[in-house]
Amino acid sequence: MNATRWNRREVLGGVVAAGALSSTPLRLSLAQPPADTMAERGEFLIRNAYVLTMDAGAGDIAGGDVHVRAGAIAAVGRGLTAPDAEIIDGAGMLVLPGFVETHWHVWTTLLRSLAGDRQEHGYFPTSRTVGTFYSADDMYAAGRLAAAEAVHSGITFVHDWCHNVRGPDYAEAALRALSEAGIRARFSYGSPTGASNDASIDLADLMRLHEGWDDHSNGGLLTLGLAWRGAASAATVRDYEVAKELGLPISVHANNFQSSAGGIAQLAARGFLGPDVQVIHAVWCTREEVRALANTRTTVSVSPYSEMRIGFGMPIVAQLLEADVNVGLSVDTPALSGNADMFAIMKAIQNIENGRALDEFKLTARRALELATIDGARSMGLGDVVGSLTPGKRADLIMIDTRAVNLAVFTEPAHLLVEAAQPANVDTVMIDGRIVKRGGRLTTVDVGKVIDDAGRAFTELRRRSAWTWPNQI
Numbered sequence: 001m002n003a004t005r006w007n008r009r010e011v012l013g014g015v016v017a018a019g020a021l022s023s024t025p026l027r028l029s030l031a032q033p034p035a036d037t038m039a040e041r042g043e044f045l046i047r048n049a050y051v052l053t054m055d056a057g058a059g060d061i062a063g064g065d066v067h068v069r070a071g072a073i074a075a076v077g078r079g080l081t082a083p084d085a086e087i088i089d090g091a092g093m094l095v096l097p098g099f100v101e102t103h104w105h106v107w108t109t110l111l112r113s114l115a116g117d118r119q120e121h122g123y124f125p126t127s128r129t130v131g132t133f134y135s136a137d138d139m140y141a142a143g144r145l146a147a148a149e150a151v152h153s154g155i156t157f158v159h160d161w162c163h164n165v166r167g168p169d170y171a172e173a174a175l176r177a178l179s180e181a182g183i184r185a186r187f188s189y190g191s192p193t194g195a196s197n198d199a200s201i202d203l204a205d206l207m208r209l210h211e212g213w214d215d216h217s218n219g220g221l222l223t224l225g226l227a228w229r230g231a232a233s234a235a236t237v238r239d240y241e242v243a244k245e246l247g248l249p250i251s252v253h254a255n256n257f258q259s260s261a262g263g264i265a266q267l268a269a270r271g272f273l274g275p276d277v278q279v280i281h282a283v284w285c286t287r288e289e290v291r292a293l294a295n296t297r298t299t300v301s302v303s304p305y306s307e308m309r310i311g312f313g314m315p316i317v318a319q320l321l322e323a324d325v326n327v328g329l330s331v332d333t334p335a336l337s338g339n340a341d342m343f344a345i346m347k348a349i350q351n352i353e354n355g356r357a358l359d360e361f362k363l364t365a366r367r368a369l370e371l372a373t374i375d376g377a378r379s380m381g382l383g384d385v386v387g388s389l390t391p392g393k394r395a396d397l398i399m400i401d402t403r404a405v406n407l408a409v410f411t412e413p414a415h416l417l418v419e420a421a422q423p424a425n426v427d428t429v430m431i432d433g434r435i436v437k438r439g440g441r442l443t444t445v446d447v448g449k450v451i452d453d454a455g456r457a458f459t460e461l462r463r464r465s466a467w468t469w470p471n472q473i
Helices: 106-111 123-133 136-152 168-181 203-211 234-246 263-269 287-296 304-310 317-322 342-357 365-372 374-379 413-419 447-465
Strands: 044-052 060-069 072-077 086-089 093-097 155-162 184-189 222-228 250-254 277-281 299-302 327-329 397-401 426-431 434-438
Touching: 044 413, 093 413, 106 123, 106 136, 106 155, 106 168, 106 447, 123 447, 136 155, 136 168, 136 426, 136 434, 136 447, 155 168, 155 222, 155 426, 168 184, 168 203, 168 222, 184 203, 203 222, 203 234, 222 234, 234 250, 250 263, 263 287, 287 317, 299 374, 304 342, 317 327, 317 342, 327 342, 327 365, 327 374, 342 365, 342 413, 365 374, 365 413
Parallel strands: 044 086, 044 093, 155 184, 184 222, 222 250, 250 277, 277 299, 299 327
Antiparallel strands: 044 060, 060 072, 093 397, 397 426, 426 434
16 A cells, blocks of 8 residues: 655644553562663673574584674684684583564563453553553663563563553653663554554654654664554554654554454455564464465564463464464563563473474474574564574674573473573573673663662552552552
């Protein structure tokens, strides 16, 4: 369909929404470095590790080395030399690309595990009500906590699907949190939670951010997108058209509830699918809809823990992969998923598909690992940038220490990562050639302060909203 050209005078900044959530602070490794400072890029040579490149041409390299220079992967192999590099001992370590998270309502991370056990305390009533009481400072506190947890867990890219932008300062606060953490991310600009679909998002602010993106991109680590509500009204279609005109990637929830089945077919019929569009959940799909996703090269993000916890149903990853649909994995909202554990997400996807198929071999551990790395990167349009340890790509990587009771003994690396590893096993995290976690501790964030600030924000949010919390917390 033809995009309509909008200019600033024509754009009236409406604001609209939907909801999501997450809650109580998580106790991470307490680092005591200079707090809240961007790490310097260095030159590093990781030696004698088991390297899972996730590059089909290079494969795995036992006793392998990884050379990082100027923020990029300079070389991968055995017996590498780099006279000026800092040597990092990789003995006992698995080295692989950082995990790529493809859909996370970051603002809800103040509400971890807060979706209750009765209808009035469910995810949507809670998020849509409490979300209206958020301040820009709450967005910042939530973003800082989410980014710290992501790095702690080995996630080097986050898709912040921000559907609670209640004003320009809210977007600025969310972006500042991501930038200060030094994480790679897409910020998808959305409407305020609880708003009507009959009003556009703040298109003037979206255009302002787009025009001045160099001031927000943190040296290219952050990109901008649209958190789209779908073709619900003329106003939401207008949001889509403006995003297309600006060349922004678009992401939309579809076919999540059984009652919403057929939504992807409607998007396809109206020309709203394409390689720059990501569909989230896609639980209830006909074969024709799966074919439409494949034919248009539309990508899909799945979040098994939130989808099962809320009662959407079971993800259909194997069906999508068999149709050659690109799939990425997501946290969605810690209000339902509880945490940001990509190891657990991979394990859940493998077990769901094998259990559904009554087949131990339906989805292999290696295939699940691809979804969390190279396929996730491709689904976010970053397959040429990150997702594999390929010379020339940016140096987003993690090191997993196998010398832990839950990983002993060293057997098959991909299986260990998917079936046994946990965030606590992440020893080192590097993003764009900067070390942001080392020796199990975050190096650029005062984690104690991040947790305390999030706790205070939650307490104040609870007071302002006067929401009746589950179990009278």
